[in-house]
Amino acid sequence: MEIAVKNLTKRFEQLTVLDRVNLKIQDKEFIGLLGPSGSGKTTLLRILAGLELADDGAVEIDGRASNTLSLDERRVGFVFQHYALFNHMTVFQNVAFGLQVKPRQARKSNAAIAQRVRELLGLVRLQAFEDRFPTQLSGGQRQRVALARTLAIEPKVLLLDEPFGALDAKVRVELRRSLREIHDTAGLTTVFVTHDQDEALDLADRVAIMNRGIIEQVGTPVEVYDAPKSPFVFDFLGHTNSFDCVVRSGKAYLGENQLVLDEGIRDGPAVAFVRPHDVLLARADRVQMHTGIRLRGSALVRFVSALGQRAVAEVLYERRLIEVEMTRETLQALGLQVGSKCTISLRHARVYARQEVEEQTRVAERAAARPRKRRRFRDRLSTLR
Amino acid sequence: MARANASSVAPALALSESRGVRATLIAVALVFFIFFLLLPLIVVFAEALRQGFHAYWSGLGDPETLAAIRLTLLTAILVVPINTVFGVAAAWAITKFTFVGKNLLITLIDVPISVSPVIGGMVFVLLFGLPGVFGPWLAAHDIKIIFAVPGVIIATLFVTLPFVARELIPLMQKQGTDQEEAAIMLGANGLQTFVRITLPNIRWGLLYGVLLCNGRAIGEFGAVAVVSGHIMGLTNTMPLHVEVLYNDFNFVAAFAVASLLVMMAFATLVLKTVLESRAALKSPSLP
Numbered sequence: 001m002e003i004a005v006k007n008l009t010k011r012f013e014q015l016t017v018l019d020r021v022n023l024k025i026q027d028k029e030f031i032g033l034l035g036p037s038g039s040g041k042t043t044l045l046r047i048l049a050g051l052e053l054a055d056d057g058a059v060e061i062d063g064r065a066s067n068t069l070s071l072d073e074r075r076v077g078f079v080f081q082h083y084a085l086f087n088h089m090t091v092f093q094n095v096a097f098g099l100q101v102k103p104r105q106a107r108k109s110n111a112a113i114a115q116r117v118r119e120l121l122g123l124v125r126l127q128a129f130e131d132r133f134p135t136q137l138s139g140g141q142r143q144r145v146a147l148a149r150t151l152a153i154e155p156k157v158l159l160l161d162e163p164f165g166a167l168d169a170k171v172r173v174e175l176r177r178s179l180r181e182i183h184d185t186a187g188l189t190t191v192f193v194t195h196d197q198d199e200a201l202d203l204a205d206r207v208a209i210m211n212r213g214i215i216e217q218v219g220t221p222v223e224v225y226d227a228p229k230s231p232f233v234f235d236f237l238g239h240t241n242s243f244d245c246v247v248r249s250g251k252a253y254l255g256e257n258q259l260v261l262d263e264g265i266r267d268g269p270a271v272a273f274v275r276p277h278d279v280l281l282a283r284a285d286r287v288q289m290h291t292g293i294r295l296r297g298s299a300l301v302r303f304v305s306a307l308g309q310r311a312v313a314e315v316l317y318e319r320r321l322i323e324v325e326m327t328r329e330t331l332q333a334l335g336l337q338v339g340s341k342c343t344i345s346l347r348h349a350r351v352y353a354r355q356e357v358e359e360q361t362r363v364a365e366r367a368a369a370r371p372r373k374r375r376r377f378r379d380r381l382s383t384l385r
Numbered sequence: 386m387a388r389a390n391a392s393s394v395a396p397a398l399a400l401s402e403s404r405g406v407r408a409t410l411i412a413v414a415l416v417f418f419i420f421f422l423l424l425p426l427i428v429v430f431a432e433a434l435r436q437g438f439h440a441y442w443s444g445l446g447d448p449e450t451l452a453a454i455r456l457t458l459l460t461a462i463l464v465v466p467i468n469t470v471f472g473v474a475a476a477w478a479i480t481k482f483t484f485v486g487k488n489l490l491i492t493l494i495d496v497p498i499s500v501s502p503v504i505g506g507m508v509f510v511l512l513f514g515l516p517g518v519f520g521p522w523l524a525a526h527d528i529k530i531i532f533a534v535p536g537v538i539i540a541t542l543f544v545t546l547p548f549v550a551r552e553l554i555p556l557m558q559k560q561g562t563d564q565e566e567a568a569i570m571l572g573a574n575g576l577q578t579f580v581r582i583t584l585p586n587i588r589w590g591l592l593y594g595v596l597l598c599n600g601r602a603i604g605e606f607g608a609v610a611v612v613s614g615h616i617m618g619l620t621n622t623m624p625l626h627v628e629v630l631y632n633d634f635n636f637v638a639a640f641a642v643a644s645l646l647v648m649m650a651f652a653t654l655v656l657k658t659v660l661e662s663r664a665a666l667k668s669p670s671l672p
Contacts, residue, residue: 051566071572078570084563088585098571101581153571 001062001075001156001189002027003048008057010043017043019213020057025191030183032200033193035210036236041193042081042161044210048191049078049159061157077155081162083146085134091145092130095120098153120148123182140171147179151186158183160192164199176203197237201225209233211360231352232360234273241279241322242363243272243295245351252351257293261351269354273363276325278348281313281334284341292347301340304331317344429647433640444638445645452618453626453642456537460622461602464541468598472549473591477583479550480557481565491554498547505543506611509536532614537622540608545598552594553587560586592660596653603649 003025010018018040025031033041046052048059050066059066061074086094092114099113108116121127124144134142143163150158163179164172180203183190194200200207201221208218209232217229228234245254247270252259254272280291284298299317306312311331313324322344336342357363402410434441444450475494479487497505511517513530523530530536564586568578584591606624613620615629623642630639 049570051570076570078567080563080567082563084567086564086567086582097568097573097581101568101571101573101577149567149571 003157003189003191004060004063005044005048006058006060008044008047008054008059010040010047010052010054016213018047018054021213021215023208023215023218025189028187028189030180030190030203030205031192032204032207033191033210034195034197034200034207034236036195038212039210040213041195041210045159045161045191045193048157049076050074051078075154075156077150077153077158079143079146079150079158079160079163081165083134083142085142085145085149087134089133090130091121091126091132091134091137092117094134094145095149095152097149116152120152123151124148124178139167140175143167143175147182151182156189158188158190160190162194163192164194164196172199179203201237209236211236228350230360231271231273231357231363234350234352235361235363239276239323239325240361240363241274241276242320242357243274243346243349244354245270245272247351247353254293254346254349255296257295259293259349259351265351265353270351271354271357271363272346272349272351273357274346274349276312276323278346279322279324280345280347281315281324281326281336281342282345283334283336284343292345293349294343294345297343298341299344301336301338301342304336304338306331315342315344426647429640429643432636433644435640436637440637441641441644444635444641447638449618449621450626450630450638450642453621453623454645456534456621457603457623459534460538460541461599463538464545464602465595465599467542468545469549469591469595471546472551472553472594472598473587475550476553476557476587477579479554481562481583494547494550496547497544498551502544502605502607503611506540506608509540509543509608509612513539531612532616532620534620536612537609537620540612541602541605544605544608545601548598548601549591549594552590552597556587556590557583589661592657596657599653600650604646 003023005021005023005025008018008021009016021040021044023044033044035041043052047054048066050071053067061069066074086097089097095117096113099108099116102108107113118127118130121130124147126141126144126148129137129141129145134145137145160179164175167175176199179190182188192203201224204221206218206220207224209216209224211232217224217233219227224233225237228237234240243254245252245259247253247261247265247267249267250261252261252265252270252272259272278292281299295317297318299315299322301313302316302321303314304311306328309328311326311328313326313331313336315322315324334342433444475490478484479491510531512519513523513536514520515524515531517531530539564582565578568582573581604624605622606628609622610625610628613622613625615621615625617626617629621629623646627639627642627646630636630642
């Protein structure tokens with residue numbers, strides 16, 4: 001089903017939770033609403049479900065205003081953040097609920113309901129648990145019961161509120177895959193809410209990134225990651241290093257280097273955002289070819305660590321901590337240790353006006369303010385390694 | 386050797402109170418329990434049976450006593466269901482919806498508990514009594530409320546009004562509206578949601594509230610004393626009858642009726658325990 005959100009506004013008392021939000025969701029699309037807490041993403045989802053009424057604007061399902069449709073016509077299934085399973089009913093009864101409360105003429109026979117419930121429990125691999133109560137299940141199993149219970153009413157639209165929020169990392173990835181599979185085989189239109197950018201980018205066809213009641217950007221995971229429209233989106237989707245720069249007559253300068261600049265950024269103070277994997281290091285005492293933009297002066301390595309195949313280093317450059325990510329082989333080849341001097345070059349940077357950056361993110365604070373004491377302790381730790 | 390023993394025991398002792406403190410605490414608790422809970426019970430039954438079982442039985446068999454028992458049961462049978470319905474409705478409205486005047490309603494529900502029951506009775510005398518607000522009208526239509534059975538029931542209704550609601554409100558607040566919303570999203574209507582989701586979730590709190598309400602409805606003295614007029618065989622409830630008998634130096638009958646009240650209270654407690662343990666066997670999802 002196609003869903004169109006038009007100029008949706010929602011206020012709680014004085015607070016505007018959604019501010020004229022527009023969003024088009026295609027039939028059979030899998031879309032993620034991504035944002036920090038308080039960004040309005042759950043409110044938007046609840047309005048789509050009909051659990052909350054908007055103060056202004058409309059939600060249209062297949063071109064018809066959703067508040068004129070009956071629950072049966074809307075065919076919307078909702079999976080709650082904490083599952084909201086019926087604790088006094090068994091797994092079987094939970095899944096059967098939606099089939100049993102149908103008006104008598106639309107209700108199937110008990111045998112048909114039982115068969116359908118068992119089918120659904122098979123789909124989420126919980127056949128063996130039909131007589132258990134929700135309190136006797138693990139988090140992942142509860143989540144699957146909630147999913148099966150919602151699928152029982154054969155929804156066309158599936159809405160999920162932080163579906164994997166309360167699960168541990170491994171179960172989370174497993175359930176992501178099976179949710180995607182169910183979405184594809186059942187031909188659903190799915191909208192889910194998450195604050196976890198990995199989850200959204202991994203799972204969704206398109207992602208809508210929300211902040212303070214507005215949608216900052218909508219696009220495929222690749223689009224939003226590669227071309228974040230605002231400093232907020234850039235910062236929210238991953239780790240961010242920032243370098244002060246300046247825009248003069250339509251060109252951005254970082255020191256004497258010129259940066260690639262998007263259109264529409266006015267002359268004045270600006271900030272260049274760089275992902276950790278776009279920062280390249282080289283030893284200061286060796287002459288080396290630099291790719292990208294070579295920064296003046298040198299930096300001091302403050303911290304290195306290797307996590308599996310990835311290596312992370314933190315270097316101090318012009319009184320700012322810069323996070324660098326590389327493969328472990330690169331780190332070994334460079335031979336950098338805590339206390340080494342190095343030079344920095346940037347492979348790719350995105351420039352935003354400084355005012356926007358300060359309004360939307362706290363990147364500057366994070367880069368500068370770090371208690372020195374803790375740093376020393378971590379330095380020592382990494383030397384010991 | 387003894388030294389080594391002492392030091393190896395020391396950590397365990399350090400975690401609990403010294404023997405003296407423990408003994409004192411247990412003694413205090415025991416004395417309190419005996420004097421304030423056990424002894425009064427024993428006294429009630431001992432006094433009631435002082436002149437033997439026959440005197441006890443005839444004390445209960447008195448027509449005026451039987452009338453008092455009937456009135457008390459009638460009151461409870463009418464009051465408990467009404468206040469249960471009101472309590473559930475009020476708790477449902479307060480916890481699952483937002484509306485203007487919600488806080489006022491929460492405060493008002495507490496009024497019967499916070500004012501003295503005597504004042505509760507007085508209010509109804511002032512409203513329905515002969516010189517009261519509706520007094521002349523009621524008299525003109527020959528409706529008797531004060532010093533009659535309706536007055537007893539109304540006063541009891543007032544006093545026992547908060548019990549169910551007060552028991553349910555915190556419970557339902559804690560449970561939130563997630564499960565109800567889930568039921569609605571699965572296509573259940575309001576009644577189905579209430580009967581199949583809300584009610585089972587609150588059943589223990591509800592049962593407890595109903596039992597408290599029942600206990601108070603049977604035992605209420607102050608408010609009922611004001612409106613009843615102590616008409617023997619007509620508007621005397623059991624607690625009032627106990628007082629009348631006692632003041633008439635009819636101790637055996639007084640304590641016999643009192644023992645009956647105690648047994649009613651016991652019966653409700655036993656009922657509650659049995660229901661709870663039976664349900665605990667059925668479903669492990671109990672709090």
